[in-house]
Amino acid sequence: MALGLPNHLARSRVNDAIAVACHASALLCLATAVVCIGVVQFDYPALLLWPSFLALGVMAVVLILLAANRSLFWSVAYLATGAASTFWYAGMLLNQLGPATANNSYLLTLPKLALVLCAGAAVTSFGAIGWVAAGYAAAEAAVLFAHLQSHTPGSLDFASTAVAVLLAAVLSAVAQGRRRSQRVRPTMHRAAREESVAAMRNRLEQRAAALLHDTVLSQLAALAAAPTGPLPAATRRSIERDLQLLVGEDWLIEPETIPVRAEDADLPPVFERSIDDSRRDGLTVDLAGELTLLATLGPEVAHELALAMRQCLVNVARHSGTDRAEVVVFGGVGELTVMVIDGGRGFREESVPRDRFGLRQSVRGRIERVGGSVHIWSTLGEGTSVLLQVPVAESAAVEKPSPDAPGGSRRSAS
């Protein structure tokens, strides 16, 4: 999520970016000066202009050092060597080309611009403007002395003055604009944090609601429908197990810590428990497909998928009118699919009352929370297929089991 820089970083990061821009442009000015002087030297071989390359080279080296380490030392060093180099460069040009004309004044301007764009070490925007002023003064002084030394007339350089004014205006505008955003930034960052926490609480509450449905509401429904008389042993065990889970454990913290009874090594324990519970409900569950792929799921996805599958099997046992269901597992690129199929009486999803949470919370809610999707095909009188798709890590998705691998066979449990 892009919230931008916090207040304590905004100023320094923007000033750093301005400095990078200034140094890149200054380097371009020096490179252009080298090219132009080279062209003039080539066109007029009698002139002695090539030593000015040395002045530009020294200036470029110190500029690169300043760009790499924007300290007070290198800032001052750049201004000092830059002013000396510009003096040497300008003196050579004025001595060789004569008084500044519309032509060679451009060549004189290039190193001056490189000095104006020194962007020395500064904490505040006004400090940065100070460096602009210092660079401008150093550049103008260097060229003025060159004029005096070569006895040529000098005048105010419009280009370097304009660049100095423009840069100062940009720095000032940035400083002004920053004040407007300072008030709101902390509110935005606080809101983002609160939103992350709220999203997590919401996920936990949904998980709690789904668990509540699977345990308490399921037990209450079983008791409401049970015949009067002695409590059946299976119902007793189921109630005791749920009571132990709800009261005695941190059931929301670590999904994989829920105790499971692993009787079949082919299935991860969390799935084994779901199948085991359905078997106790009197359901015959046929398992087919690439069952070993279930072991490649992360703990949270595996936990939610197993509970969603369990709820599908509960629905089969409770509503379909059949005592047999089939669970098929197959993998795809980046996803794993579990299909729960029954040949029961079928239903229409839109006719499920709003206060029934089984499909909505315990199946759809769970799978969507881990980034998956649920598709239901049901025909009245012919049965129901529920397709649960969950994402898997790419490395896991491509590791398909070999045909001989255990779990690739078809098994039946009842």
Place this chain on the structure above:
Amino acid sequence: MSGPAHESTAQQLDPLGTLSGRRLAIVGSSLALLYAVVITAREFRDLVHPVAATLALLALAAACLALVLGGDPRFAPFTRRRMAFVLTAALAAHLLSAYATWRHNDFVRDDWGPVAVGVLLLAFAPFRPWAEILRSGVIAAVVVAALTVVQLPYFVTAAPPLVLVSAAMAPVLGMTVASATFCRALVGSVKEWDGRAARAREADVGRVREGMARSVQQDRVTILNRDVLPFLAEVLDRDSITEDDHERARSISDSIRGVMISEAGRSWLEDLLLQHRQEAMLAGIAQDPPVSDPHKVAEFMDLEQRAALRALLDDLLRTPALQRGTLAIRLTSTGSRCDAEVSAVLRMSRHRTRCLISPYLAVFRTAFDAVRVERIDTELVLRFSYARH
């Protein structure tokens, strides 16, 4: 993210930090226009085509106006189309100004066109990706170079052609490099910080996760302790099921379902404004529920959109000028779009309202679509939309 298409621009990654972008646009445009007017006035007597010179100034003025308006946070984000318009108008201004002095342009350094184009390219820095600025700058420099080459026979100076072409291109290339490197450095900084901030937030949320899970679990267990657990314990103790148990099981089940329905039906937005409504009610102010969301579309806002709206609502609720009980949010849905309207009565001047709201508008402009704001008397109305996934 379901707002406008995201690009790697400083404006979209740090909308608050680039509020000064408009100032940069105003400063740059003013200086470019002023420079063009001064040079044109100084050379006016030597102009071959004064009408072309006037049209050149008008084209530049149009480019500057488009830049200033486009840089306004109320109209963010600054799109590629706006940039293309500004650049085309500026280059057209340069062509017209060259035509105005055709065959009588003595010095290439007197041309205001390259300077104006360069300054406008510089002003794009907060708004467009660095690579796009660089490409545009190179194209503009090629146009400027081509026009200089065509005029070479008419310059009075005897300098080598490459030096003259370089002099014409220098302002464009120099300011392009400055603009692109500034943008690249700032965007890099913001992205690096965002990555760090996201990791810190994740770690922070991880730290409170366990405590929160216990708190949520305790809430549920408290509800269960009231009726369910005693009932189930009683059945286990008795080891039998009676007619009365059937009725109690149904009654408790209905009561729990009722709680679950009311929780499931309440959106994050309603949770957010629950306290505000309770305060208004305690103060004796009757208020309709502050959130109207008949299609339950609040859930379709992503994390960034929720954070932006949460921050605005937080600020409005902390403003003493907010008339209690007047903050309302209406969410509706048509097809794949969700429309939102936030309204509140604020007893403060228009200027202060603008100061309060404009930073959020900059953020909303990057997070949502079709953001509009209006003030009717003392009522502030903010409308925006987002995609329904």
